[in-house]
Amino acid sequence: MQPESPQPWRLAVGGLLALAVAMGIGRFVYTPILPVMAAGLKLSTAQAGLIASANFLGYLLGALAASTPRLPGSRRSWLVGGLAASALTTGLMGAVSALPAFLVIRFAGGVASAFVMVFASSLVLERLAQAGRPGLGAVHFAGVGAGIAASALIVGALAGADWRWLWLASGAVGLAAVPIVARFVPPDKGSARSAAATAPLAMGRPLLALIAAYGLFGFGYVVTATFLVAIVRDAPGLRPIEPVIWLAVGLAAAPSVAAWNLAARRVGVVPAFALACLVEALGVALSVLATGAAGALLAAAFLGGTFMAITALGFVGARALSPSDPRQVIALMTAAFGAGQIVGPVLAGIMVDRSGSFTPPTLLAAGALVAAAALSLAARPPSRG
Numbered sequence: 470m471q472p473e474s475p476q477p478w479r480l481a482v483g484g485l486l487a488l489a490v491a492m493g494i495g496r497f498v499y500t501p502i503l504p505v506m507a508a509g510l511k512l513s514t515a516q517a518g519l520i521a522s523a524n525f526l527g528y529l530l531g532a533l534a535a536s537t538p539r540l541p542g543s544r545r546s547w548l549v550g551g552l553a554a555s556a557l558t559t560g561l562m563g564a565v566s567a568l569p570a571f572l573v574i575r576f577a578g579g580v581a582s583a584f585v586m587v588f589a590s591s592l593v594l595e596r597l598a599q600a601g602r603p604g605l606g607a608v609h610f611a612g613v614g615a616g617i618a619a620s621a622l623i624v625g626a627l628a629g630a631d632w633r634w635l636w637l638a639s640g641a642v643g644l645a646a647v648p649i650v651a652r653f654v655p656p657d658k659g660s661a662r663s664a665a666a667t668a669p670l671a672m673g674r675p676l677l678a679l680i681a682a683y684g685l686f687g688f689g690y691v692v693t694a695t696f697l698v699a700i701v702r703d704a705p706g707l708r709p710i711e712p713v714i715w716l717a718v719g720l721a722a723a724p725s726v727a728a729w730n731l732a733a734r735r736v737g738v739v740p741a742f743a744l745a746c747l748v749e750a751l752g753v754a755l756s757v758l759a760t761g762a763a764g765a766l767l768a769a770a771f772l773g774g775t776f777m778a779i780t781a782l783g784f785v786g787a788r789a790l791s792p793s794d795p796r797q798v799i800a801l802m803t804a805a806f807g808a809g810q811i812v813g814p815v816l817a818g819i820m821v822d823r824s825g826s827f828t829p830p831t832l833l834a835a836g837a838l839v840a841a842a843a844l845s846l847a848a849r850p851p852s853r854g
């Protein structure tokens with residue numbers, strides 16, 4: 470008997486929960502935990518950046534693996550398996566205390582989060598389009614912001630607890646969501662063979678430009694996304710807002726995809742992508758240039774209000790430029806994004822340890838976002854007629 474088609478809203482919420490667990494919590498809970506963890510273990514900024522980059526390296530290789538044409542099994546199986554692995558590796562961080570173990574676990578968590586991002590996005594967005602409800606893709610992408618907000622609330626609720634409990638609690642929350650996602654994103658008749666690519670990916674100049682811009686975006690956002698809470702903690706005048714700064718990022722991120730989709734309908738996907746990169750560049754720069762709480766919160770809002778929107782707009786643009794295999798093009802975009810992220814935390818950590826300031830690497834990241842905006846405009850298809 471053929472399984473019943475999932476209701477569009479139920480499917481979108483399943484995608485939301487998947488991204489909340491694998492990305493918002495599994496990937497980004499490191500940011501609010503980092504200051505407590507670094508203080509407890511006496512980690513240098515370079516070591517903290519290395520741990521972040523191990524996760525991003527796993528994300529890169531996971532995205533490349535997810536794009537393998539002959540990957541066996543169904544997209545849904547990889548989605549649910551990756552989700553469980555993400556939750557388990559998050560919790561496992563609280564069970565170890567050696568740097569090599571952190572690197573291995575965060576690497577594995579990065580692989581898992583990439584699989585969830587690639588397969589959840591390709592599966593959920595495709596099914597929503599087939600149901601005639603592509604606009605619900607904004608609900609799916611809101612999961613990252615919701616997960617970031619949840620990670621801030623978890624860490625805030627356990628304020629004063631040992632850093633290990635923060636990881637364990639985050640992993641437990643993620644694990645509890647896995648059966649819900651499995652129920653909300655059921656298998657369908659074609660899913661068993663849908664993990665294989667169906668046609669070669671056409672790589673023209675516009676798509677290459679967009680992929681390159683996406684890589685610069687990965688580098689540009691990651692310094693602030695990794696160290697924002699640490700930046701606030703290092704500024705005595707901003708310490709009172711430390712408990713809410715990461716929450717502000719998540720709350721701004723949740724509705725951002727829907728808001729930028731409206732902008733894309735008015736000006737086009739690629740111009741909206743470029744504009745969002747410029748807004749994010751301003752937020753990234755403000756994170757180190759702002760001296761008051763209002764400026765820091767504005768930086769958090771600009772970061773949260775753009776980074777998932779840029780992710781979604783990039784996916785939409787790439788799918789339009791190469792509709793033959795949306796899973797493969799999403800995987801390649803995710804890989805470019807991951808490559809940009811690997812360099813950012815390590816380079817930032819080295820620069821901070823040498824200069825004693827987050828300002829140089831953060832302004833370099835803002836410059837990369839400006840470059841991404843300029844480069845993305847080359848992804849516009851040539852006008853006809």
